Amino acid sequence: MKRFKIFAVTSVFLLAASNVHAGATLDTIKKNGFIKCGVSDGLPGFSFADEKGNYSGIDVDVCRAAAAAVFGDATKVKFTPLTAKERFTALQSGEIDLLSRNTTWTSSRDSAQGMNFTGVTYYDGQGFLVNKKLGVSSAKQLDGATICINAGTTHELNLSDYFRANKTKFTPLTYEKSDESAKSLEAGRCDVLTSDQSQLYAQRIKLAKPDDYVVLPEVISKEPLGPVVRHGDDDWFDIVKWALYTMVNAEELGVNSKNVEEMKKSTNPDIKRLLGVEGDKGKDFGLANDWMAAVIKQVGNYGEIFDRNVGAGSPLKIQRGLNALWNQGGLQYAPPLR
Amino acid sequence: MTESALTPIKPPFWNNPRTRAIAFQVIALIVTVAVGLYIFDNTQHNLRRLGIASGFGFLSSPSGFDILQSLIPYSATSSYGRVFWVALLNTLLVSALGIVLATLIGFVIGIARLSKNWLISRLALLYIEIFRNIPLLLQIFFWYFAVLRAMPAPRQSLNLGDAAFLNIRGLYLPAPQFQPGFSWVLAALGVAIALAWGLARWARRRQMATGQQFPTLSASLALLAGLPVLTYWLVGSPLAWEYPELQGFNFRGGWVVVPEMASLLLALSIYTAAFIAEIVRAGIQAVSHGQTEASLSLGLDPGQTLRLIILPQALRVIIPPLTNQYLNLTKNSSLAAAIGYPDLVSSFAGTVLNQTGQAIECIAITMAVYLTISLLISLLMNWYNRRVALVER
Numbered sequence: 001m002k003r004f005k006i007f008a009v010t011s012v013f014l015l016a017a018s019n020v021h022a023g024a025t026l027d028t029i030k031k032n033g034f035i036k037c038g039v040s041d042g043l044p045g046f047s048f049a050d051e052k053g054n055y056s057g058i059d060v061d062v063c064r065a066a067a068a069a070v071f072g073d074a075t076k077v078k079f080t081p082l083t084a085k086e087r088f089t090a091l092q093s094g095e096i097d098l099l100s101r102n103t104t105w106t107s108s109r110d111s112a113q114g115m116n117f118t119g120v121t122y123y124d125g126q127g128f129l130v131n132k133k134l135g136v137s138s139a140k141q142l143d144g145a146t147i148c149i150n151a152g153t154t155h156e157l158n159l160s161d162y163f164r165a166n167k168t169k170f171t172p173l174t175y176e177k178s179d180e181s182a183k184s185l186e187a188g189r190c191d192v193l194t195s196d197q198s199q200l201y202a203q204r205i206k207l208a209k210p211d212d213y214v215v216l217p218e219v220i221s222k223e224p225l226g227p228v229v230r231h232g233d234d235d236w237f238d239i240v241k242w243a244l245y246t247m248v249n250a251e252e253l254g255v256n257s258k259n260v261e262e263m264k265k266s267t268n269p270d271i272k273r274l275l276g277v278e279g280d281k282g283k284d285f286g287l288a289n290d291w292m293a294a295v296i297k298q299v300g301n302y303g304e305i306f307d308r309n310v311g312a313g314s315p316l317k318i319q320r321g322l323n324a325l326w327n328q329g330g331l332q333y334a335p336p337l338r
Numbered sequence: 339m340t341e342s343a344l345t346p347i348k349p350p351f352w353n354n355p356r357t358r359a360i361a362f363q364v365i366a367l368i369v370t371v372a373v374g375l376y377i378f379d380n381t382q383h384n385l386r387r388l389g390i391a392s393g394f395g396f397l398s399s400p401s402g403f404d405i406l407q408s409l410i411p412y413s414a415t416s417s418y419g420r421v422f423w424v425a426l427l428n429t430l431l432v433s434a435l436g437i438v439l440a441t442l443i444g445f446v447i448g449i450a451r452l453s454k455n456w457l458i459s460r461l462a463l464l465y466i467e468i469f470r471n472i473p474l475l476l477q478i479f480f481w482y483f484a485v486l487r488a489m490p491a492p493r494q495s496l497n498l499g500d501a502a503f504l505n506i507r508g509l510y511l512p513a514p515q516f517q518p519g520f521s522w523v524l525a526a527l528g529v530a531i532a533l534a535w536g537l538a539r540w541a542r543r544r545q546m547a548t549g550q551q552f553p554t555l556s557a558s559l560a561l562l563a564g565l566p567v568l569t570y571w572l573v574g575s576p577l578a579w580e581y582p583e584l585q586g587f588n589f590r591g592g593w594v595v596v597p598e599m600a601s602l603l604l605a606l607s608i609y610t611a612a613f614i615a616e617i618v619r620a621g622i623q624a625v626s627h628g629q630t631e632a633s634l635s636l637g638l639d640p641g642q643t644l645r646l647i648i649l650p651q652a653l654r655v656i657i658p659p660l661t662n663q664y665l666n667l668t669k670n671s672s673l674a675a676a677i678g679y680p681d682l683v684s685s686f687a688g689t690v691l692n693q694t695g696q697a698i699e700c701i702a703i704t705m706a707v708y709l710t711i712s713l714l715i716s717l718l719m720n721w722y723n724r725r726v727a728l729v730e731r
Contacts (some may be wrong), residue, residue, distance in 0.1 A: 111391075113695030159403075
C-alpha cells in the first residue's frame with residue numbers, strides 16, 4: 001500500500017500535466033494566443049533578461065520567430081527561465097511548448113527522452129575557462145584540477161570522458177545554476193569552469209575582472225545547440241523547424257528585416273516563394289501564406305540575429321566560424337523551399 | 339415466557355452498523371484501487387505516446403559522470419544504480435552527523451537556557467531566537483558563500499601542524515592507513531566495551547544491594563582508552579598516516595571535508611539545535627519543581643539531580659518532539675542541491691534524472707527512500723520512547 005501511495009502521488013503530477021497537452025500543441029498554442037517558450041536562466045547572447053525584464057538573445061529570437069510564424073506577431077511569447085536540470089521535465093510535462101535553451105542535440109535526448117530537435121541554431125563545442133594566474137595554456141595540463149560544471153548537461157559526461165581518455169584526474173563540482181559556477185570560479189573554489197565555448201565567453205563578461213580569465217584553445221566535444229519540441233507533435237515540429245530554416249534561407253537569398261518589403265517585388269522565384277508572393281508554400285504549414293515574410297520582418301534573417309546577439313554587433317564578438325552559411329565555409333544550411 | 343419472545347427483532351441488514359461499516363470500507367477500497375489503476379494506465383499511455391522510455395533498466399547502464407564526494411569506490415564507468423548508493427550514503431552521512439551535532443548543541447543550549455546565571459541564559463535565548471527565525475536555506479548560503487568562501491587559496495592554506503590544512507577547497511586531514519596488526523587493537527576495543535558493560539551491571543547491582551557507589555564512569559573510560567592503547571603499543575604501532583600534500587592545483591592524499599558538506603552540516607545542526615533547545619527546556623520545565631527540591635533535600639548535588647532525577651523524567655516529554663526534529667533535519671538535508679553537495683536529491687533526482695530523462699522513476703525512488711528513512715527513524719525513536727516511558731504498575 002505504501003508503495004502504491006508513492007506511485008499514485010507521483011503519477012498525479014504526470015496526470016495533471018498530461019491533460020494539458022492532450023490535444024495537439026499547435027491547437028493549444030492557437031487557443032492560448034501565445035507560445036510558452038523555455039529559455040535559460042541568464043546567458044548573455046542566448047537568452048538574457050535586462051533590468052526591465054525584456055529578453056534578448058539568439059535562443060529568444062527563435063521563440064519570437066515561431067510566434068511570428070503562428071500569429072504574425074513576434075511578441076506573442078511567454079518566456080520561462082529554466083535551469084539545465086529543469087528544462088526537459090518542463091518540456092515533457094507540457095509546462096512549455098518549445099525549449100530554446102542552448103540545448104545540445106544528442107541521440108538519447110532524441111530517442112529515449114521523447115523529444116525532437118528541430119535544427120541547429122548554433123554549432124558549439126565544450127571548452128575551459130581558467131584564471132590566467134594558474135599559468136595553464138592547454139587543457140592537457142589540468143590534471144588534478146577542481147572543475148565547476150552545470151548539473152544535468154552533456155558537459156558532465158564529456159568532461160569525464162575527456163579526463164578518462166587522457167588518464168588524468170579531476171574533482172567535479174556540480175552546480176544547478178551557471179551563476180553559482182561562475183561565482184565559485186571567481187572565489188577560487190574551482191580552478192576551471194567548463195561549458196560550451198560560447199557560454200564561456202558569455203560568462204566571462206559577467207565576471208568582475210573578465211581580463212583575468214582566458215578560454216583554453218581545446219574544444220573537447222561537438223555541441224550542436226538547437227530548439228526542442230515534444231515527440232509526436234508533427235505540425236508544431238514542422239513550424240519550429242521551418243521558422244529557423246526561413247531565417248537561414250533568407251540570409252542566403254539576401255533578404256533581411258529592412259529590405260523585406262522591397263524584396264517582395266523581386267523577380268527571383270526563390271524569394272517570391274519565401275515571401276509568399278507566389279505559390280502557397282506558406283499555406284502548406286496551415287499558416288498564413290506570408291508567415292515567412294513576417295518572421296524575417298519582425299525577427300530578421302540568421303545573419304542578423306547572430307550578429308545582433310553574439311557576433312560583431314554584440315559585446316561577445318564571436319566569429320561566425322562553423323555558424324557561417326554553407327556557401328561561406330560554415331555549416332548553416334537550410335533545405336530548399338519547394 | 340417462550341424463548342422466541344426474548345430474541346430482539348432483527349433489523350434489515352442495511353441498517354446493521356457492522357454491515358454498513360464493511361460496505362463503506364469495500365467501496366472506499368474499490369474507488370482507491372480504480373483511481374490508482376486509472377492513473378497508472380494514463381501514465382503508461384502518455385509515456386508511450388510521447389516516446390519516453392520507462393522502467394528501471396537504466397539503473398544498470400553506465401553513468402558517465404563523476405561525483406564530488408563518494409564513500410564507496412565510484413568512477414564515471416559505474417552504473418546509475420551505483421550513483422544511487424553514493425548519493426544515498428552522502429545523504430545519510432550528513433544527516434547522521436547532523437543529528438548527533440544538533441542533539442549535543444541542542445541539549446547544552448536548552449539546559450543553559452534554564453541556567454540561574456543571567457548572562458548564560460540570555461545568551462542561550464539569543465542563540466535560539468536568531469537561528470530559529472532565519473530560514474535554513476539562507477543559513478546554508480551564509481556558511482557556504484560568506485564564511486567558507488573567505489578561506490585562503492590552496493597555496494596559502496592555513497597550516498595546522500603540517501598535518502592538516504584548511505583552504506577554500508576544504509579541510510584536509512591525514513588519513514589513517516591500517517597495517518595488518520590493527521585488528522588486535524579493534525579486538526581490544528571490543529573487549530574493553532564488554533568489560534565496561536559488565537562493570538556497569540555489577541556496580542548497579544552492588545549499589546542496589548549495599549548502597550555502596552562505584553566510580554563507574556571514570557573506570558569505564560579508563561578501560562575504553564587504556565586497553566586499546568596498550569594493545570596498540572604492544573603489537574608495535576600498526577597505524578601509519580597518509581598526509582595531504584600540495585601537488586599542482588590541489589592537495590592530494592589524506593581525507594578532505596569539502597566546504598559543501600561542512601556548510602550544510604553546520605547550517606543543519608545549528609538550525610535544528612535551536613528547536614531541540616526549546617524542546618529540552620520545555621521537557622525540563624515539565625518536571626515538577628518538587629522533584630528538584632526532594633532530590634536536593636535527599637543530598638544529591640545539582641549535577642546528580644539533573645542527571646538522575648530531572649532528565650530521565652524530562653526525556654518522556656522530550657522524545658516525541660525530538661523525533662520530529664530528527665525527521666526534519668534528514669529531510670532538510672535535501673537543500674544540499676542548492677550548494678552542490680552531491681546528496682540524493684542533487685545527484686540522483688537531479689543529474690541522473692536529467693541524463694536519463696526518467697523523471698517518474700527517479701522521483702519515485704527518491705520519495706520512497708526519504709519515506710523509508712523517516713519511518714526507520716520514527717520506529718527507532720518510538721522504541722526508545724517506550725523504553726523510557728513511565729511504567730505503570
